[in-house]
Amino acid sequence: MLQSLRDKTSGWIATAILGLLVVPFAFFGMEQYLFQxxxxxxxxxxxxxxxxxxxxxxxxxxxxxxxxxxxxxxxxxxxxxxxxxxxxxxxxxxxxxxxxxxxxxxxxxxxxxxxxxxxxxxxxxxVAVGDAQVRREIEKIPAFQVDGKFNPQRYQLALTSQAPSRTPRQFEQEVRDSLQQSMIPAAVAETAFxxxxxxxRLLRLLGEKRDVSFAMLPPPPPDAGPVSAVDIQKWYDSHAADYRVPETVSLEYVEINGATLPAATAAADDDALRQRYVQEKSRFSEPEQRLASHILIKVDPKASAAEQKAAEAKAAALAQQARQPGADFAALARANSDDTGSKAAGGDLGWVAKDVMVKPFEDALYAMQAGEIRGPVKTEFGWHVIQLREIKAGKQVPFEQVREQLAREQADADRDRVFNDLTGKLVDQINKNPTTLVPAARLANLPVQTIGPFARGQGTGIAANLALQRVAFSESMIEDGTVSDPIELGPNHSVLIRVAQHTQAHQLPLAQVSQRVIASIRGDRAAKAQAAIADKLVAQVRAGMPLKELAAAQHLAASDVPAVPRGAPVPDKLTADAIFNVPPPAPGKVSPGKTILADGRAVVFAVSKVIPGDPAxxxxxxxxxxxxxxxxxxxxxxxxxxxxxxxxxxxxxxxxxxx
Structure with a gap:
């Protein structure tokens, strides 16, 4: 039998079948091994x-x-x-x-x-973003400015004080990436018109005015009519949600506020501050800066050798001109530079610190002497002629000038440390006995306080915090009666809570709320009667009867207000909106309407004329x-x-x- 199997699997047919099977395995299996x-x-x-x-x-x-x-x-x-x-x-x-x-x-x-x-x-x-554009964008950031002008020292300090700190090159790359991704959407947005x-059309609509007459009905008289037991039961059943007591909780809690901890007011130790100053000395150093100008002869990195040579020759000629006695470097830059960011300013780059410019430019600039002109210098943007106008030596900011800043930072760090240590001890103690706050509060010398009962969205003080409410009304807290994890109320401000009492939401019996139900029924009947009177007046005005005559017949005062502008609260905001929502009246007709105010009064109005706004x-x-x-x-x-x-x-x- 084995020989028979061997004979049947060794022919060309078996080889072909095996080859066909290899194909799907190659495409749908091998990549798992090759590209893990x-x-x-x-x-x-x-x-x-x-x-x-x-x-x-x-x-x-x-x-x-x-x-x-x-x-x-x-x-x-x-x-x-x-x-x-x-x-x-x-x-x-x-x-x-x-x-x-x-x-x-x-x-x-x-x-x-x-x-x-x-x-x-x-x-x-x-899409590419040039160095000049990146530099202009950075110089516009207020955090890097002093008296409204870009300050390299502030720039360096701001970057090193961030967490994590960043070098100027890293930040520039972030700005470059941000500009690159925003250029297309910005260009698309600019095309909108x-x-x-x-x-x-919009000006006519916004400036529209309407001539309107209106009469205000007094509040409806109280309804003192009898209310049947059937009506009471029907209203109670259909408005059941109005007669429910919401779910409530009462809490025990321990509040941990870093601002009130003893370490928050401890005086800063000079020795510790000086040690921190030494450790972070680089933060408080003013780097050397160089006042520079340049002329850029732009050339594409992919340009031919001849084009590269021509650009270099032009830059060399300009450098030679700039070195001549009495030469005006700024005028040469305005006439010849391809850097749109600095050309109009005569090539002025301002005070330049290290790690701001591309490396070949920076290496050349920091190898120069004040007053020197050097070039051509090759970078990825082309050939530069560089003028170093002045050197401002770097210096270390003395400890005395930054002591208050270090003291504030040290106080913040101490506050964070004490707060975190205390919170950790509380949590550890609660983990030993999660059903009570007393041992943990005693350990931290903090009081166990109580608050409540309160319903969702109705708490005061710390109970008004939405995060605390979500925890307090969670199923696990209510059922287990255990202490919560710390709930963050703000920076260095947390609270641990335990649900001391919980009351389920429940329906109040009809006998207990029957008077409230009767008052609601009577209020509803009075409101409907008032609306019916207003609807009748609106129907009569629509039929062609003057609103002023109808108002006089009911001893109501009617007012005619011409040219009411859109948005004017005449006679109130609700009615003003309704006045501008009714359609324009047909010739010789009016467009009536009504509103019911919060105090029960009704306003019936009639728009007689629509005056489009004048764009002029x-x-x-x-x-x-x-x-x-x-x-x-x-x-x-x-x-x-x-x-x-x-x-x-x-x-x-x-x-x-x-x-």
């Missing part, structure tokens, strides 16, 4: 090659696709930045637990994906401002549509487990 990797991305964006935009998303064709990944670290950094922004905006209402929801994480990640998609699109389109006819009444500045607002709104819609269209052309893979 340990993925760490939070999101992966893949786009087809520019030369084949319709390439199908199937292996092995996906090997041709362009890829970008958002690492888990990038996502966490963006998520933390968003957390800080939300905390600053919401203050005590900030809910850390809600912020940690998967929906919010996806929202932050989607923003990052949109940014990367735009960056990929810009790179694929060949509003036609003159659209602007005229708007000033040139008002027209320009309105046109800009409309263009910006249209541009924002266009950019949103662009991003959606670009997302459809990419394949985005989300790693939910890494969020």
């Amino acid at each position: 990797r340990n993925d760490t991305f939070a999101a992966k964006i893949e786009a087809p090659p520019t030369w084949w935009p319709s390439a199908p998303a199937m292996w092995p064709l996906t090997m041709l696709w362009q890829r970008d990944e958002i690492s888990a670290e990038d996502f966490r950094a963006a998520f933390e930045r968003s957390r800080q922004q939300q905390r600053q905006q919401q203050g005590e209402q900030f809910d850390p637990r809600e912020f940690e929801s998967i929906g919010n994480k996806r929202k932050v990640l989607d923003t990052l994906v949109d940014q990367r998609v735009l960056a990929m699109t810009a790179a694929r389109a060949g 509003v036609t003159p006819s659209e602007l005229q 009444e708007a000033s040139a500045d008002q027209k320009a401002s309105l046109q800009q607002q409309l263009s910006e709104m249209a541009g924002a819609d266009d950019v949103e549509g662009l991003v959606k269209a670009l997302r459809k052309r990419t394949v985005v893979t989300i790693a939910e487990d890494r969020l």
Whole structure:
């Protein structure tokens, strides 16, 4: 039998079958061995090659696709930045637990994906950002300015004091990337426009005025009529939610506030501050700066040798001219430089610190003497002629000038340390006995306080905090009666709670609320009677009877107000909105309407004339401002549509487990 099997599997037919089987295994199995990797991305964006935009998303064709990944670290950094922004905006209402929801994480990640998609699109389109543009953008940042002007020292200190610190080159790359990804959407937004006819139509609408007459009915008289038991039961059944007692809790809690801890007011120790000053000495040094100007002869890195040589020769000739006695370097720069960022200023680059310019330029600049002109100097942007006008030596800021800053930082660090240590001890003690706050409070010398009962959304003090309410009304806290984890109320401000008493929401019996039900029925009958009177008046006005005569017949005062402008509270905001919502009246007719005010009064009105706004009444500045607002709104819609269209052309893979 074995020989028979061997004979049947050794012929050309068996070989052909084996060959056919190899093909699918090669395409759908081998890549698992050849391309094994340990993925760490939070999101992966893949786009087809520019030369084949319709390439199908199937292996092995996906090997041709362009890829970008958002690492888990990038996502966490963006998520933390968003957390800080939300905390600053919401203050005590900030809910850390809600912020940690998967929906919010996806929202932050989607923003990052949109940014990367735009960056990929810009790179694929060949969009580049020059050094001059990056420099101008950085110089506009207020955090790097002193008296409204860019200050290199402030720039260096600001970067080193961040957590984590960044070098100027790293920050410049971030700015460059941000500018690159924003250039296409900015260009798209700038193309949005509003036609003159659209602007005229909107001006006529915004400036519209209406002639109106109105009469105000007094509040309805109290309804004192009898209410039957059937009506009472029917109202009670149909408005059951109005007669429920909400769920409530009473809490025991221990509050930990870093601002009131003893270490928060401890005096700073000079020896410790000096030691910190020595350890972080680089933060308080003023780097050497050089006042420089340059002339750039731009040349593409891919240019031919002849083009490169011609650009170098031009730069050499300009350098020679600049060295001549009495030569005006600024005039030469204005006439010849290709750097649009500095050309108009005569090539002035301002005070330049290290790690600001590209390396070949920086190396040449820092090898020069004051008053020297050097060139040509080759960089990726072309050939430079550099003038060093002045040198400002670096210096160390003395301890005395930064002592107060160090003391504040030390106090903050001490406060954080004491707060974290105390919180840790409390949690450790509670873990030993999670059903009571007393031992932990005694250990921390903090009081156990009580608050409540309160319902959802009705607490005061710390009970008004939404994060605390979510924990207090959670099923586990109510059922177990255990102490919660620390709930963050603010920076260095937390609270641990335990539900001491819980009352379920329940329906109040009819016998207990019968008087409230009767009052509601009578109030509803009075309101309906008032609305019926107003509806009758509206119907009579619509039939052609003058509102003034109808009002006089009911001893009501009617007012005629011509040319009521849009937005004017005549006679009140609710009625004013209704006046401009009714359709324009037909010739010889009026457009009536009514509103019921909060105090029960009714207003019946009749619009007799609509006066379109006159665009000529708007000033040139008002027209320009309105046109800009409309263009910006249209541009924002266009950019949103662009991003959606670009997302459809990419394949985005989300790693939910890494969020």
